[in-house]
Amino acid sequence: MIVPMLKYSFVVFHKDYEDFIKKLRNIGKFHIKEQNELPENVKNATRETGHLKEIITFHKIDQDILNENRKGKELPSMVTEDWRENISLLEQKEKELKGLFQEKNLLENTLGQFSAKKLKRLKSFGLFPHLFSCKTNQFNDEWVSEFGAEKVSAGGRKTYFIVFDKSEKTPKVDSQTETIPERGTTEIQSLISKKNKEIDEVKNQLDFTQKNHQFDLLFTLDKIKDNIDLESVSSQSATVGEGKIHCLETWVPEENQEEVNSLFDSYSIYYETTELDTKEKNPILLKNNNYSKLFEPIGNLFSLPNSSELDLTPLFAPFFTLFFGFCLGDAGYGFLILLGITFFGNKLGDENKGIVRLAQVLGLATIVFGIITGTVFGVNLGAENSTLLPKYLKDLLLDSNNLFALSLVLGWIQIVFGMVVKIINQYKQNGFMYTISTFGWIILTFGLTHLGLSAKDFIAPNIAAPILSWSGVALILFFNDPKASFLTRIGKGIWELYGITGLFGDLLSYIRLFALGLSSSILGFVINDIGLSFIDINIILGPILFIIFMIIGHSLNIFIAGLGAFVHPMRLTFVEFYKNAGFEGGGMKYKPFKKNT
Numbered sequence: 001m002i003v004p005m006l007k008y009s010f011v012v013f014h015k016d017y018e019d020f021i022k023k024l025r026n027i028g029k030f031h032i033k034e035q036n037e038l039p040e041n042v043k044n045a046t047r048e049t050g051h052l053k054e055i056i057t058f059h060k061i062d063q064d065i066l067n068e069n070r071k072g073k074e075l076p077s078m079v080t081e082d083w084r085e086n087i088s089l090l091e092q093k094e095k096e097l098k099g100l101f102q103e104k105n106l107l108e109n110t111l112g113q114f115s116a117k118k119l120k121r122l123k124s125f126g127l128f129p130h131l132f133s134c135k136t137n138q139f140n141d142e143w144v145s146e147f148g149a150e151k152v153s154a155g156g157r158k159t160y161f162i163v164f165d166k167s168e169k170t171p172k173v174d175s176q177t178e179t180i181p182e183r184g185t186t187e188i189q190s191l192i193s194k195k196n197k198e199i200d201e202v203k204n205q206l207d208f209t210q211k212n213h214q215f216d217l218l219f220t221l222d223k224i225k226d227n228i229d230l231e232s233v234s235s236q237s238a239t240v241g242e243g244k245i246h247c248l249e250t251w252v253p254e255e256n257q258e259e260v261n262s263l264f265d266s267y268s269i270y271y272e273t274t275e276l277d278t279k280e281k282n283p284i285l286l287k288n289n290n291y292s293k294l295f296e297p298i299g300n301l302f303s304l305p306n307s308s309e310l311d312l313t314p315l316f317a318p319f320f321t322l323f324f325g326f327c328l329g330d331a332g333y334g335f336l337i338l339l340g341i342t343f344f345g346n347k348l349g350d351e352n353k354g355i356v357r358l359a360q361v362l363g364l365a366t367i368v369f370g371i372i373t374g375t376v377f378g379v380n381l382g383a384e385n386s387t388l389l390p391k392y393l394k395d396l397l398l399d400s401n402n403l404f405a406l407s408l409v410l411g412w413i414q415i416v417f418g419m420v421v422k423i424i425n426q427y428k429q430n431g432f433m434y435t436i437s438t439f440g441w442i443i444l445t446f447g448l449t450h451l452g453l454s455a456k457d458f459i460a461p462n463i464a465a466p467i468l469s470w471s472g473v474a475l476i477l478f479f480n481d482p483k484a485s486f487l488t489r490i491g492k493g494i495w496e497l498y499g500i501t502g503l504f505g506d507l508l509s510y511i512r513l514f515a516l517g518l519s520s521s522i523l524g525f526v527i528n529d530i531g532l533s534f535i536d537i538n539i540i541l542g543p544i545l546f547i548i549f550m551i552i553g554h555s556l557n558i559f560i561a562g563l564g565a566f567v568h569p570m571r572l573t574f575v576e577f578y579k580n581a582g583f584e585g586g587g588m589k590y591k592p593f594k595k596n597t
Helices: 014-027 040-058 063-069 083-108 116-124 142-147 185-234 254-267 296-302 313-328 331-348 350-373 400-430 432-455 464-479 486-497 500-509 511-535 541-580
Strands: 005-013 128-135 150-155 158-165 176-178 238-240 245-253 271-275
Touching: 005 014, 005 254, 014 254, 116 128, 142 158, 245 254, 254 271, 296 313, 296 350, 296 541, 313 331, 313 350, 313 400, 313 511, 313 541, 331 350, 331 541, 350 511, 350 541, 400 432, 400 500, 400 511, 400 541, 432 464, 432 500, 464 486, 500 511, 500 541, 511 541
Parallel strands: none
Antiparallel strands: 005 245, 005 271, 128 158, 128 176, 150 158, 238 245
16 A cells, blocks of 8 residues: 655745754655755765775675674764775775786786797897787798798787898788787796785785775765765755745655654744645655565566555555466476575575565465466376376366466456456546446446357356446446547547457456466476486486486476566566556655665
């Protein structure tokens, strides 16, 4: 559900404004309305802190360190200094380390095995070395006989060769002329060894600096954020009376009204509270039960609801759970997901507890669907030739025909449920008259369903189906827009009835549930079949290959099927369900103005 909000308006004298903003921050419940452009200094500070975030990320500094270390401890002295000074040592060591690596790479790329002293001595006897390079496949063997070319480095894309001549003038060899390094091989190797020692030393210094100042860096980042937030909020007031009076608009959850009002009364601050204007963009705070809350991150991927409509999270959560289990539909896979996420979930940190719980719920749903379809690690327990289950249990399992029908039934239920949600939203926003057209669509859907079932001989045809269908058409034609004239309504109604093709398309979209479930079980069966063929290869090697292939094959199938089982239910939720529920979205996330530190 969406937490009800109240709008607070404040009028503050300019001399008290800074102190007032700090009081708002201490309360930590207010979402400030942004009505002015941020000051340039705030923009610059925001950009600069990006560098600090990069350093913290680069050094893998854990935010949990800040939370643990700040408990019962005094603030570090470095925090009181300019934050640039706090990270200057790290920056310096980073640059030093980067430069050393570049120098080392240059030395390692020095060409050939040679002695600088011997080359110098040859020059004293009138023999001058000239270094050339060419693509490896373009080296001409005639250069050996014509110029006395000798390869000094051959490998990769380039070949380097040297030519000795009695003249300092470069011979006319059809190749790229290179500069001979000033240092010899022994000297270069000695320098590389020296650079490696310098690199190790700087690395140790960098690790020491990181270890001793990571708390300072994290706290500094939070402190800067606080200053940015404070200046940002301070700039969002409208001023009147030559800047003497500041007018500020904010939102606060209705449940905090009594607490907030008592504080303001004690501060002797003038304020007014008003109900939300649903036509305005208001902050949205969701509050759901433990189960529905797990699905809020999924809903947020699309959009938050606006303040005039319902929160659809608790309404799509049960469907999403069913659809995921339907798509994956293997009890063995579900058990592995549940076991793996339960075992490794504690290592993901407290901030990911919701994701862990969501994965556990989806794993349980997969186990349930695997049981009712009789599928375990690609093995179909309900197959006619299977002896793993007695016949009376096989008869209880759902076969492919049942699953196909079930996918359509679930789709029909969610679509009609979405229309009911739309009626509630329309009644809440515009009144009863605006719900009649959607009610007509529900009646029409029931009528068409009745006609379809009677055509397939599932039920006996009767007069109820055409009555429902034509009644729905009439409601759509005459009540699609209560404000419009009669003829305009008829025109809009005819155009709206064209959307019945979209309704059939929405329903057929749910066949993907059946298709994905069937494909994952077939892939599991194929993996088992191929794996079993390895056993007969060799009495020792065969079982080993079987185990390896089964682990790799089923792991890939879980990953691929699991990805589809998450994406496609999300698509059915955001497209089919949201559309039929008339979801508009566009809500703004509630962000209370409070301290980071």
